[in-house]
Structures are given as C-alpha cells and as structure tokens.
Amino acid sequence: MRLGLLTSGGDCPGLNAAIRAVVRRAERGYGFEVLGIEDAGRGLVERRAVPLTIAGLDHDGYDPYLSSGGTLLGSINRSTGYAECELHAGYRDLGLDALIAIGGDGSLAILHGQAQRGGWSMVGIPKTIDNDVALTDRAIGFESAVRTVAKAVADLRTTAVSHDRVLVLETMGRAAGHLALHGGMAGGADVILLPEIPFTVDGVMEAVERRRHMRGQAFALVVVAEGITPPAIDVDPSSPTAPRGPGETLAHALHTASKGTFEVRTTVLGHLQRGGSPTPSDVLLATSFGVHAVDLVAQGSFGRMVASRGPDTVIDVAIPDVVAAGSSPVRLDDPLVQVARSMGVYVGQD
Numbered sequence: 001m002r003l004g005l006l007t008s009g010g011d012c013p014g015l016n017a018a019i020r021a022v023v024r025r026a027e028r029g030y031g032f033e034v035l036g037i038e039d040a041g042r043g044l045v046e047r048r049a050v051p052l053t054i055a056g057l058d059h060d061g062y063d064p065y066l067s068s069g070g071t072l073l074g075s076i077n078r079s080t081g082y083a084e085c086e087l088h089a090g091y092r093d094l095g096l097d098a099l100i101a102i103g104g105d106g107s108l109a110i111l112h113g114q115a116q117r118g119g120w121s122m123v124g125i126p127k128t129i130d131n132d133v134a135l136t137d138r139a140i141g142f143e144s145a146v147r148t149v150a151k152a153v154a155d156l157r158t159t160a161v162s163h164d165r166v167l168v169l170e171t172m173g174r175a176a177g178h179l180a181l182h183g184g185m186a187g188g189a190d191v192i193l194l195p196e197i198p199f200t201v202d203g204v205m206e207a208v209e210r211r212r213h214m215r216g217q218a219f220a221l222v223v224v225a226e227g228i229t230p231p232a233i234d235v236d237p238s239s240p241t242a243p244r245g246p247g248e249t250l251a252h253a254l255h256t257a258s259k260g261t262f263e264v265r266t267t268v269l270g271h272l273q274r275g276g277s278p279t280p281s282d283v284l285l286a287t288s289f290g291v292h293a294v295d296l297v298a299q300g301s302f303g304r305m306v307a308s309r310g311p312d313t314v315i316d317v318a319i320p321d322v323v324a325a326g327s328s329p330v331r332l333d334d335p336l337v338q339v340a341r342s343m344g345v346y347v348g349q350d
C-alpha cells in the first residue's frame, strides 16, 4: 500500500502532529509506505513527493514535528491552476493506492469531487482555525488559535485600562464566529460581535457604558469577527483615511456615537492566529485524527472524514454529508453564547 498524504488550504498549528501520527500508524501498524505530497494539489501535478518514515521524522530522537507549527509538506489555499486530468495523472504516476487529505471544508469538498471523478481512494482530516467544518466538534488548529486570541485580549486589557480606551480586536474566522466567541470569552472581552448574530452600535455603546459604571472611565475590550456586517458610517470610502475592515469601521462608529469622547483603537490580529506551535489539546486531536484516518484506509473505508465528538471521541462521517451540510456557523443556541450573556458580555441581539 502506497499512501499519499497532503495538507491543503490555510495552515494552522497541529498539522505536523497529524502528519507524524499518520506516518507512525501507517508504518508501525500496517507497514504502509507513506508519500508526502508537497504544496497540496500542485505537488500532485508536479510529482513533488517525499517518502515519510518514522526514522526520517525523528531527527536523532528530538521528534520536532510533534509540537511545531506550520506544515512540513507546504500548502496552498487557492486553485492550483491545473486541469483536473493533470491531478488524476499525478495520482496515477505517483503510484498512490490511497490519499489522506488534511484540509478545511473547501479543500475537502474539492478533493473529494476530484477523487470521485478520478477513482481515487480518499480519507479526509479536518483542520481550520475557523472551526467551521460541519459534522465535527473540532478541527485541528482551532484550540491553538483560540489561545492566541485569548492572549491578545488579555494583553490588550492592561493598556486599555491604563489609557481608558476602548480597544477593538479583529479576529479571523471567515463567515463563522467560533474563533471570536471562544477567544473573546477565554480572554475576558466585554463585547463579542459575530457574523451570525446581528448587533447594534447602541448595544455596543450600552455594554461600554456598563463598564464605565464599574470603573468610572470608558475602557472596554471589543472582539470583532472578520465576517461581521460592519455598521454604516458616514465616510467617503475613497478617502485615504477611511476605515478599512470591520474592526476599524466599528471603531469609527463607536467614536462617532460617543461624540468623540471614547478613545478607540483597533488591532487586526491577522496571521498570528495561524502561527506558532499547537496547544496540547490540538496535538492530541491531531494525533487521534491521524491514527483513525490510517485505520479507515486499512479498512478500505473511503470517502470518509474523521471527526470529533466531545473531548476524547473520534468517529468518522461521510464526506458528501459534510459537503451537503456546508460551512458550520455559531448556532444561536450555542451554550457559550448563553454563558456569555449570563456573564454580561454583549454578543448582539437576543
């Protein structure tokens, strides 16, 4: 059995731990040969693949891939630009018997379609800091990005208090608010705005005022997911000083609504959320996912994606069901939304 392995889409902490687990389980458990394909689909077409072995990943006993960030295989998060038949030819020429693809919902949907049309045998492993892959509680990388957001909120607190400022932190997450919600709550934010829940500038102002009553000055920490619909503001968008992005736009709206009395600043956290090493829980998730994925290959269960249920249980689901369910948003009855409200955190309209 020659097993291909690739990482596709935006990187995140925990990918190397999953690669390591696949290689260990494949070699030790089944004697499979593993071929790491570089740069996702592009490497498949260009026949860029490296043999992955337990000894090769070990580096004199130092085991660097267990807890390193990024992906040792490289990745791309846009189209390869190659025709599908070229991908099929790559799969064939590399002599692959099966493929494990580590990707987000977009990558897994595309690769599954190609696998079906090309007759490949594929198993998927979900990863994304956005945590928006359907039918799994967690994707690799989410917990680590939550840690980064939570630390940023906590670090902003000291300077917000010193200067009595309203500090807005914009997180990633595409159209889903999981990262903002979890990171904001773990960091102690006063306001958390998500794409899934409508909010008003008045609602945010009230939350900031509540804070003011507690301390006498207007400081507050506002976490904004990049996918929110920003409030309308009266600024010429072609002006070089016009706010850019949802965080800056909200900051402008708050400054205006306070008649200039709130000092508001914005931080866009950006790709820091994808960097760094994984948390222990991400390493454990990635390791369990890697082992389960290889077991599926050994059983001949293809077209499946490994998935988590609760903290310790790994199951598998049909990739077509994941694709049909679409991107998974924060649900309005998400327990953490209710907890946030109970704690007096403004998360938009009830």
Ligand code: F6P
Pocket (backbone or CB within 6 Å): 010, 077, 104, 128, 129, 130, 172, 173, 174, 226, 274
């Ligand atoms: O899907 C992961 C993600 O980090 C999103 O949260 C973000 O919107 C996007 O990728 C950023 O993509 P890029 O790395 O191309 O800027």
